[in-house]
Amino acid sequence: MDELSLVIEPLGSHHDRVAFSCGEPALDAYLQRQASQDIRRRVAQVFVAIGDAKIAGYYSLSASSFEKDELPPTLAKRLAHYPVPAAVLGRLAIDREQQGRGLGETLLLDAIRRVVRASTTIAVYAIIVDAKNERAEAFYGRYGFRAFASEPRRLFLPLETFEKLGL
Amino acid sequence: MTARACPAAIDVAAGAALAIEAVGFLGMGAHGLGRNLRRYGPLAESVRHAGFQCLSADAAAWSKSAVATTPYEETSVSDFVLANAVAAAQRVIGSHEKITLSAKDWEVFYDALINPPEPNEKLKEAARRYRERVGG
Numbered sequence: 625m626d627e628l629s630l631v632i633e634p635l636g637s638h639h640d641r642v643a644f645s646c647g648e649p650a651l652d653a654y655l656q657r658q659a660s661q662d663i664r665r666r667v668a669q670v671f672v673a674i675g676d677a678k679i680a681g682y683y684s685l686s687a688s689s690f691e692k693d694e695l696p697p698t699l700a701k702r703l704a705h706y707p708v709p710a711a712v713l714g715r716l717a718i719d720r721e722q723q724g725r726g727l728g729e730t731l732l733l734d735a736i737r738r739v740v741r742a743s744t745t746i747a748v749y750a751i752i753v754d755a756k757n758e759r760a761e762a763f764y765g766r767y768g769f770r771a772f773a774s775e776p777r778r779l780f781l782p783l784e785t786f787e788k789l790g791l
Numbered sequence: 792m793t794a795r796a797c798p799a800a801i802d803v804a805a806g807a808a809l810a811i812e813a814v815g816f817l818g819m820g821a822h823g824l825g826r827n828l829r830r831y832g833p834l835a836e837s838v839r840h841a842g843f844q845c846l847s848a849d850a851a852a853w854s855k856s857a858v859a860t861t862p863y864e865e866t867s868v869s870d871f872v873l874a875n876a877v878a879a880a881q882r883v884i885g886s887h888e889k890i891t892l893s894a895k896d897w898e899v900f901y902d903a904l905i906n907p908p909e910p911n912e913k914l915k916e917a918a919r920r921y922r923e924r925v926g927g
Contacts, residue, residue, distance in 0.1 A: 625871070625900075630924070632925075651867070663878060686888070687888075688888045688889070688890055689888075689889050689890070690889075690890050690891075690892055690897075690900060691889065691890070691891055691892070691897075692891070692892055692893075692894065692897035693892065693893060693894070694892045707889065708900070708901075708904065712888070726920070729917050729920070729921075730920075730921060732923060733917055733920075733921035733923075734921070737921070749904055750900070750903075750904065751855055752890075762846060765913045766913055767911065767913055767917065768908065768911040768913070768914050770899065770903060772892070772896040772899065772900070773893075773895050773896055773899065774892075774893050774895070774896055775896070780900065780903070781903070781907075781908070782903050782904045782907040782908075783907075784904075784907035785907045785908055785909070785910050785914075788909065789910055789914065789915065789918035790918065790922075791918055791921065791922070
């Protein structure tokens with residue numbers, strides 16, 4: 625694939641998703657059977673990287689908010705923005721033919737840029753990623769994402785960290 | 792993400808474990824619904840008792856469904872309606888999922904928000920490469 629020809633755009637009905645295969649059946653199935661429905665219902669936004677007229681990779685973004693199970697009253701008073709709104713990068717997958725070329729990184733940064741730009745109009749304080757396996761967990765860890773102790777496959781970084789990237 | 796990224800919120804009064812499990816449930820097709828309806832019985836129960844407090848732009852569309860407009864007290868909830876209620880709840884939880892953190896996780900999360908770390912070198916390099924690739 626010619627890197628320069630790569631286009632990242634919202635998933636649409638004209639994209640052929642049947643041929644997509646990333647090696648993780650759940651992620652293939654999501655793109656093929658669930659993604660359009662989620663977009664229609666506004667459960668998630670799905671973006672695809674197109675190279676050579678094929679889907680080379682995709683990611684999904686959705687909204688979420690974080691709160692503590694039982695917040696001590698003293699702390700609750702200090703939290704002006706409680707619960708904390710966040711963006712969730714729920715899925716990120718690269719077609720097998722395109723793996724090992726840094727496309728995962730490109731999609732991650734594309735997602736980050738989209739969230740940073742959206743944060744000028746909606747409140748978002750962090751980006752959460754859900755890693756599907758150990759390899760994905762390590763991938764996000766390398767970029768500095770921090771894991772939750774009780775849920776190591778779920779990692780996060782505050783939006784302010786991403787704002788410093790000048791995307 | 793668009794400006795309408797938080798279309799809906801619902802208080803299903805479900806516990807943290809349920810909310811987080813719902814994420815996995817969301818990714819499932821209709822195929823697994825029957826089996827998981829049983830498994831998510833408590834959620835369905837919460838949905839009924841929450842009386843569907845929909846606070847959203849989607850509320851208008853929702854109110855057209857029997858599920859959204861029928862108070863639970865007056866309903867003998869058939870499996871069919873229940874299935875719809877759970878599916879609808881999943882959609883809403885998914886579109887604005889509330890995630891409850893343990894005290895320890897919250898501390899880590901909140902501390903990072905207050906003291907955001909500098910991006911590490913790899914992330915900075917990645918941002919540089921990305922800007923080159925897409926032309927900023």
